[in-house]
Amino acid sequence: MSDPERPLPLDGWHRRLGARMVPFAGYAMPIQYEGILAEHRWTRSSAGLFDVSHMGQLLIAGADTEKGLEALLPADLALLKEARPKYSMLLLDDGGIIDDLMVTRRGDHFYMVVNGATKEGDVAHLEAKLPRTVVVDHMKEQALLALQGPKAVDALARLIPGVAALSFMTAGAFEFDGIKAWISRSGYTGEDGFEISVPAGAVERVADRLLAQDEVRPIGLGARDSLRLEAGLPLYGHDLDFTTTPVEADLVFALSKRRRAEGGFPGWHRIAKELVDGPVRKRVGLAVAGRQPVREGALVIDIDGNEIGKVTSGGFSPSLEAPIAMAYVPLAYAMPGNSVSLASRGKVCSGKVTAMPFVPHRYHRKGVA
C-alpha cells in the first residue's frame, strides 16, 4: 500500500477550476484543466500558470556552505553572483545523477529548488554530506508557481512592475500586496517566463490575481511535460537517473570550466574521461516518422535489429503536430540526421536523430530585445 497523496496548498483552487487530479510525486496534482493540447498551445502563444509547489525549496546556510556544496555538485559557486540561478546536479561518486536542480546565491545563504519526487532523498543526502556547520532548511511552507509564455511578462509586470527588468536566469526579491515573493526569470517550457516563490498561506491570493489577467490560464502537468519535451529539457527519473552521467545526458553546459579542470566533485574522474574520450552513449532527440507517438521504454534498434538504446521520454508534439522523443544511443549514432528504428508494443517505426530543442527557445536574454 502506498501512502495516500497529500494535497497541495492550491488543491481546492485546482478542483474549483475543474482540474483532473492525479497522483504525482506523492501529491494530488492537476494533470489538465480544459485539455492538454489547448493548454500547451495557450502557453506557447500567451501565458500559462503552473502550480509546481510539489518541488522542494531549500535554504542552505552556515559556515563553509559554498565549499560544502561544491563538493557535491559541478557548478562554480565561488564565481556565482548574487541572485543568478544556476542549473546543476547532485552527483554520485560514479558520476550518476541523484537529482537536477537550480541553485541561487541569496546573501548569506543558497536557495535551491529540487524535484518533488526526489526532495526527501536530496535533503537526506545534503544533510549527510555537508559539513556539520551547514544547516539545510526544507521550506515546506513555501509554494512555487510558474508563469510561462510570451505574454507572461505583460501579465506579471502589471502586478509587479519590477519583474520586467529581470533577464533570463536572474532573480530578485519582490513584494506584492504585502506578500514577499522571490521571483526568477526562468522555467521549464522553453518560453520566456517566471518562477514565483511565495508563502503557502498567500499562494491562492497570488494565483487568483494572476489568473484574473486576460493573458493567463491554468496549465496542468500534462502540458508541462509536452512543453518541456519540445524544449529538449530532460525530466529527472525518466531522462536522468543514477545510471546517467551529465556528459551522457548532454548537460556539459552545467559543468563549470574551473570545476571541469580542478574536479573536487563526485564522479569527476569518469566525467573528465568522458569529456576527453566521449561518453559511451548520449541523450539525443528523435523525430519519429508517422503519427503514432513512441513512448518511454521503446527500444532503439540498429539496421541489423540489435537493441542499441532506449527511449526515455516520448509523446506527441502539439507545436510540430508530430511525434517526438528523447533516447540514449551509442555515440556513433548520436549525430543529427542518423536513422534508427524504434520498437514498441510489437511495432517498429523509424526515427531520425534531431538536434534539440525541437521547438526553439524564446528566453528573454540580457542585451537582446
Add this chain to the structure above:
Amino acid sequence: MSVYYSKDHEWIRVEGDTATVGITDFAQGQLGDVVFVEVPEAGQGLVQGGEAAVVESVKAASDVYAPVSGTVVEGNQALVDDPALVNSDPEGEGWFFKLTLSDTHQLNELMNADQYRSFCDSQ
C-alpha cells in the same frame, strides 16, 4: 437497432447481424486529446476480448478490445485521418469499425445504456 456497452467503455450499435463499434464519451474524456488512431482492416477476424484497435492521446496509449467476435467490414478511415473526431463526436462520426457478428449471444453479456451509466458512476 440496439446499443450495448462494454466494461472496457466501448459502445456497440447493432443492426441485424452488423455492428458498429466505438469508444464512449466517458472513455474519450478519460483519455483526453486523441492524436492517433489505428483501426482494423476489412476482412480481419476479431475475437471477443482481443485487441481490435489502438487509440493514443497526448499522454497515453490504449488498446481498444473487440466487445464481440466477428469479421471486420470496414475501419473508419476518416477517424485515422482526423483522430480528434474521437473527442468531438465519440458516439457518432468517431466510430472505429464495423463488423459482422459471429455470435449474437455475446451481446447478452453487455450492458444497456442505464446499466452502463451506473457502471461509470461507480468508477
